[in-house]
Structures are given as structure tokens and as C-alpha cells.
Amino acid sequence: MVYSETKLTVISGYDLDGTICSETVWRIDGFMYKHFGMLWAFLRHIVAKPIMRPLENFIIITGRPASDRWYTELWLKMHRIRPKDLYMIPQYGSKITVANYKAKMIQDLNLKAYFENDVEIYTQLKILCPNVKIFLVHVKG
Ligand SMILES: [Mg+2]
Numbered sequence: 001m002v003y004s005e006t007k008l009t010v011i012s013g014y015d016l017d018g019t020i021c022s023e024t025v026w027r028i029d030g031f032m033y034k035h036f037g038m039l040w041a042f043l044r045h046i047v048a049k050p051i052m053r054p055l056e057n058f059i060i061i062t063g064r065p066a067s068d069r070w071y072t073e074l075w076l077k078m079h080r081i082r083p084k085d086l087y088m089i090p091q092y093g094s095k096i097t098v099a100n101y102k103a104k105m106i107q108d109l110n111l112k113a114y115f116e117n118d119v120e121i122y123t124q125l126k127i128l129c130p131n132v133k134i135f136l137v138h139v140k141g
Contacts, residue, residue, distance in 0.1 A: 012115065013111045014061070017117075023048070046075060061102050062089070103129050106132055
């Protein structure tokens with residue numbers, strides 16, 4: 001992991017979907033996921049657009065499951081977005097599960113700031129990480 005080399009610098013954490021990466025809900029998602037599964041997941045994620053480009057040292061903590069890692073890393077490379085590390089939830093989960101996972105990572109990594117676009121997750125993180133600056137971001141994508 002790259003993170004250990006950069007431990008001494010200040011690192012901010014970012015959510016991915018809706019914060020760095022555009023988040024579009026397609027009307028045909030239900031049908032396409034049912035019939036094409038991973039192929040659809042790959043296609044819809046790979047055409048997403050970057051909507052914010054963090055400038056400082058940063059890491060990404062996303063609610064995307066670890067099974068999405070290969071095309072998530074590909075998308076980041078395609079758009080030259082270079083987080084120090086990319087943390088993904090082991091398995092797909094509810095917003096509460098995602099919030100708990102993010103809170104644990106924020107604390108384990110001793111982050112001072114985290115940027116999140118989802119109001120529910122933001123609200124949970126404010127409660128779970130009272131000593132961290134949690135920012136609610138609204139980026140048009
Ligand atoms: Mg998000």
C-alpha cells in the first residue's frame with residue numbers, strides 16, 4: 001500500500017460516486033443489471049465523467065464493492081486521477097453499512113477531512129467521526 005509512505009503528510013479523504021465521479025441513475029438500470037450484471041456495471045461506470053479533481057494528497061474511500069476494483073482503477077487511470085490509495089467496501093451494502101465502513105476507515109487512517117455527497121452518509125459520518133471535518137459536497141455532474 002502506498003499510504004504508509006505518505007503517513008506524515010496531511011491526507012484528505014474523498015467519496016467517489018457523486019463527488020469525484022459523475023453518478024447517473026439510468027432508467028434501464030434494473031433491466032440491464034438483471035440481464036447483463038457485471039458487463040452493465042462496467043459499461044455504465046466506464047462512461048462516467050470526472051466532476052471534481054482533488055489537488056492535494058488524497059485517498060478515496062468508496063461504497064463500491066471490492067469486486068468493482070479493476071474498472072474503478074481503470075477509470076481513475078483514464079482520467080489521471082491519482083489517489084494515494086483506494087479503499088473499497090468488501091461487499092456491497094446499505095447506506096448504513098457504507099457509512100460505518102467509511103467511518104472506520106476515516107478513523108483508522110486518522111484523516112482530518114472527508115468529502116461526501118450523500119446526505120445520509122454525511123449525517124452518519126458527522127455522528128461517528130465527531131473530531132473529523134466532514135464536508136457535504138454538491139458537485140454538478
Ligand atoms: Mg457518493
